[in-house]
Amino acid sequence: MKRRQVLKNIGLGAGYVAVAPAVFNLLQSCKSEPKNEWQPVFLNVANGFALTQVLDVILPKSDTPGASELNIAQFIDSYMDEVAGDKQKEEFKSGANAFALSFKENFDKELSDGEAEDFEKAVAKYLGADKETRDAYVKRISETQDPEAPKAGFDAHAGSYAYLGVVRDLGIWAWKNSEAVGENVLWYDPIPGAYIGCLPESEAGGGKVMSL
Amino acid sequence: MSSIKPEEMYDAIVVGTGISGGWAAKELCENGLKTLVLERGRMVKHIEDYPTMNMDPWDFKFKGQPTKEEEAKQFKQARTGYTTNKAHSHFFVNDLEHPYNETKRFDWMRGYHVGGRSIMWGRQSYRLSDIDFEANKKESIAVDWPVRYKDISPWYDKVEEYIGVSGENLGLPQLPDGNFGPPMELNCVEEHLKKNMAQNYKDRLLTIGRTAHITYTDKTFEGRSACQYRNRCMRGCPFGAYFSSNSSTLPAAERTGNMTLRPFSIVSEVIYDDTTKLATGVKVIDAETKEEMVFNSKIVFLCASAIASASILMQSKSDRFPEGLGNDSGELGHNIMDHHFNVGASAKFDGFEDKYYKGRRANGLYIPRFRNVGGDSDQPNFKRGYGYQGGASRGDWTEAISEMKYGEDLKKAISEPGGWTIGINAFGECLPYHENKMTLDYDKVDKWGLPTITFDAEWKENEWEMRKDMKQQAADMLTNAGFKDVQTYDNPGAPGLGIHEMGTARMGRDPKTSVLNGNNQLHAVPNVYVTDGSFMTSASCVNPSLTYMAFTARAANHAAEQFKNGKFA
Numbered sequence: 206m207k208r209r210q211v212l213k214n215i216g217l218g219a220g221y222v223a224v225a226p227a228v229f230n231l232l233q234s235c236k237s238e239p240k241n242e243w244q245p246v247f248l249n250v251a252n253g254f255a256l257t258q259v260l261d262v263i264l265p266k267s268d269t270p271g272a273s274e275l276n277i278a279q280f281i282d283s284y285m286d287e288v289a290g291d292k293q294k295e296e297f298k299s300g301a302n303a304f305a306l307s308f309k310e311n312f313d314k315e316l317s318d319g320e321a322e323d324f325e326k327a328v329a330k331y332l333g334a335d336k337e338t339r340d341a342y343v344k345r346i347s348e349t350q351d352p353e354a355p356k357a358g359f360d361a362h363a364g365s366y367a368y369l370g371v372v373r374d375l376g377i378w379a380w381k382n383s384e385a386v387g388e389n390v391l392w393y394d395p396i397p398g399a400y401i402g403c404l405p406e407s408e409a410g411g412g413k414v415m416s417l
Numbered sequence: 418m419s420s421i422k423p424e425e426m427y428d429a430i431v432v433g434t435g436i437s438g439g440w441a442a443k444e445l446c447e448n449g450l451k452t453l454v455l456e457r458g459r460m461v462k463h464i465e466d467y468p469t470m471n472m473d474p475w476d477f478k479f480k481g482q483p484t485k486e487e488e489a490k491q492f493k494q495a496r497t498g499y500t501t502n503k504a505h506s507h508f509f510v511n512d513l514e515h516p517y518n519e520t521k522r523f524d525w526m527r528g529y530h531v532g533g534r535s536i537m538w539g540r541q542s543y544r545l546s547d548i549d550f551e552a553n554k555k556e557s558i559a560v561d562w563p564v565r566y567k568d569i570s571p572w573y574d575k576v577e578e579y580i581g582v583s584g585e586n587l588g589l590p591q592l593p594d595g596n597f598g599p600p601m602e603l604n605c606v607e608e609h610l611k612k613n614m615a616q617n618y619k620d621r622l623l624t625i626g627r628t629a630h631i632t633y634t635d636k637t638f639e640g641r642s643a644c645q646y647r648n649r650c651m652r653g654c655p656f657g658a659y660f661s662s663n664s665s666t667l668p669a670a671e672r673t674g675n676m677t678l679r680p681f682s683i684v685s686e687v688i689y690d691d692t693t694k695l696a697t698g699v700k701v702i703d704a705e706t707k708e709e710m711v712f713n714s715k716i717v718f719l720c721a722s723a724i725a726s727a728s729i730l731m732q733s734k735s736d737r738f739p740e741g742l743g744n745d746s747g748e749l750g751h752n753i754m755d756h757h758f759n760v761g762a763s764a765k766f767d768g769f770e771d772k773y774y775k776g777r778r779a780n781g782l783y784i785p786r787f788r789n790v791g792g793d794s795d796q797p798n799f800k801r802g803y804g805y806q807g808g809a810s811r812g813d814w815t816e817a818i819s820e821m822k823y824g825e826d827l828k829k830a831i832s833e834p835g836g837w838t839i840g841i842n843a844f845g846e847c848l849p850y851h852e853n854k855m856t857l858d859y860d861k862v863d864k865w866g867l868p869t870i871t872f873d874a875e876w877k878e879n880e881w882e883m884r885k886d887m888k889q890q891a892a893d894m895l896t897n898a899g900f901k902d903v904q905t906y907d908n909p910g911a912p913g914l915g916i917h918e919m920g921t922a923r924m925g926r927d928p929k930t931s932v933l934n935g936n937n938q939l940h941a942v943p944n945v946y947v948t949d950g951s952f953m954t955s956a957s958c959v960n961p962s963l964t965y966m967a968f969t970a971r972a973a974n975h976a977a978e979q980f981k982n983g984k985f986a
Contacts (some may be wrong), residue, residue: 229884229950234601262716262823262825263823263827264823264827264828265825267825267828268833269828283479284482284580287484287485287486288479288482288483288484289485290485302822306603310831312432317975328823332822332823333822333823354779370692373823373827376833376899377827378480378924379480380828380831382474382480383475383829384473384475384560387473387474387475390832391832394775394776395471395473395647396645396647396775397645397646397647397775398645398646398776399775399776399778400601400602400646400774400775400776400777400778401602401774401775401776402602402604402605402607402608402772402774402778403602403604403605403608403769403772403774404772404774405771405772406771406773406834407773408775409773409774409775410773410775410834412831412833412834413832413833414811414831414833414834414835415777415812415834417473417647417777
């Protein structure tokens with residue numbers, strides 16, 4: 206029975222492994238539907254809602270587009286469904302569950318009841334942590350890496366840190382490769398016509414990175 | 418077999434339309450020979466059939482990443498890590514439809530369509546030298562090349578002149594000069610390494626890669642124009658800026674009015690006539706209808722790629738040639754070589770933070786071979802040598818994010834060019850080993866009932882010893898030039914991954930130990946020429962396509978002369 210399944214090791218990104226009980230899918234499925242206008246295809250509804258929220262903290266709207274208006278959460282959800290390998294899928298799902306658990310612990314509420322400011326605080330707590338704390342998360346995660354005999358048990362905080370790191374990496378990739386950003390925010394130069402090897406930045410993109 | 422219709426009689430048949438087949442077609446047609454060009458895959462017309470050539474990352478569903486379902490159909494092609502990107506995955510085969518067997522892992526990367534791999538090739542274009550042509554003889558390895566540099570040099574001239582190669586002449590004995598258009602530029606950090614190497618080393622230098630792109634401003638190429646630095650070459654180029662069969666040789670052959678191009682034509686055998694001791698044509702299976710047919714000709718050029726051409730010869734069994742056409746030596750299908758690579762170093766550079774570059778140069782730096790080229794360069798632990806290809810660039814955001822964390826600061830950081838990084842990757846020569854071979858498995862046939870190929874090849878001690886030096890020298894050069902965080906890597910992969918497979922029907926002076934003579938003719942059947950990578954007697958360490966083109970052009974002109982003199986009547 207899934208509910209009684211032993212703790213499972215999961216890896217998130219290069220060398221990042223977190224552990225999360227598999228019961229969270231079941232826990233989440235018992236709750237009321239969150240106020241979320243899209244139906245994820247890979248994540249459950251609550252984790253999909255949380256993904257949208259944290260992406261808007263990581264890549265907020267300003268004078269350049271934010272994650273929501275580029276549908277980056279939907280993109281990542283479909284990516285996990287159609288592109289990711291089995292291991293990556295499992296890790297991502299477990300990471301999302303770790304985040305749900307730490308959210309509950311931090312704010313004493315379910316994801317679906319979370320307000321924007323809660324997600325802001327959650328991202329600040331993990332991605333905004335100082336170097337010492339981040340290093341401790343990484344150490345904690347790597348201690349669980351041995352699938353046969355993890356030296357450490359499940360830690361929702363370290364797992365949340367790892368999960369948000371993966372969300373950030375995928376989010377950056379999707380953001381930079383979106384049309385609105387690629388054509389209007391970054392240096393879009395589809396037909397350069399020449400290669401000039403060494404130019405002052407002022408004459409080469411004006412401080413913007415090439416989008417293609 | 419039904420009687421031969423007159424329209425199925427040709428002066429010459431060319432099997433394959435890749436980099437060699439295109440050249441054979443052009444040269445034979447321009448010599449006035451009525452030529453049938455057979456291609457096993459679909460038609461790809463220049464520009465018209467490059468569906469992704471102008472697509473940006475956001476025009477692909479997953480920015481170009483294949484879905485798991487898509488990748489499952491190309492599970493072997495995917496071994497390179499780049500071939501299955503949706504930008505060009507349609508130019509690589511479906512592994513489910515085109516299976517092969519591996520006694521030892523072999524990465525057979527290929528595309529079945531008009532133009533073959535001339536569409537997706539790396540375009541690096543270097544000449545072999547007499548250090549290469551004489552090496553086997555000097556070291557008593559395999560057999561001697563029946564050719565020396567002076568024999569092939571005029572054909573290199575002709576090919577470079579026609580295809581357009583940009584690069585820099587250096588006067589090196591191990592890397593002969595050529596007929597080049599203006600070299601592309603190095604960037605600031607590459608220039609820095611070049612200057613430091615000139616100070617630190619007497620035995621080696623750094624140059625820009627020699628690449629088959631038009632950089633001329635004062636010379637025109639029919640139907641082609643100069644490189645626009647988009648770096649989307651593998652998708653097919655709307656400017657025809659780099660050389661491919663589709664942009665260049667096939668249109669040239671077409672213009673003569675002498676070419677008949679037939680796609681979806683799988684050649685299963687070359688037909689041999691024991692009374693004339695010549696080939697009379699080829700057997701073909703229509704890839705779509707599976708209909709079998711025969712086409713007749715006075716000359717057959719096999720340009721189907723090293724593995725496929727050897728396979729066709731092995732399938733061409735007769736009483737005279739029970740082990741495959743022209744295989745008196747027993748060397749057919751043996752001596753498979755590739756280049757071993759994916760060993761080198763990468764590093765960061767502190768400085769030039771206010772400098773950037775414009776354009777996406779589909780080329781990189783090149784450090785020509787400096788080992789075993791005479792004098793102090795000779796190495797105790799390995800024979801032959803290697804060159805480095807690489808480049809420096811800006812644009813990685815991974816460093817920025819751990820400190821910028823999230824939010825507006827992060828968005829700003831990822832919108833700006835990151836720090837400079839450099840990578841240099843060595844490409845080494847692989848020795849010819851008789852036991853590195855391919856065989857046919859008649860118990861496992863493909864959907865056309867043809868035997869599948871089984872590979873049994875591996876790197877050996879000379880390659881492993883060379884790799885140690887490839888890694889060490891890469892790290893030393895970068896360290897000595899002041900680069901930071903120098904990291905070495907060594908991912909040997911398996912033969913095939915360099916996509917330079919060659920040597921399966923080697924040239925030689927003696928019919929007892931080689932398959933082809935110095936004109937690329939089968940020793941025993943002189944109207945059959947094999948001019949793809951099959952003929953290579955040794956691998957050199959340089960990218961081989963330019964050499965295939967030069968030998969093909971030479972062989973085609975030889976064949977045309979023989980034909981005109983009535984030798985194949």
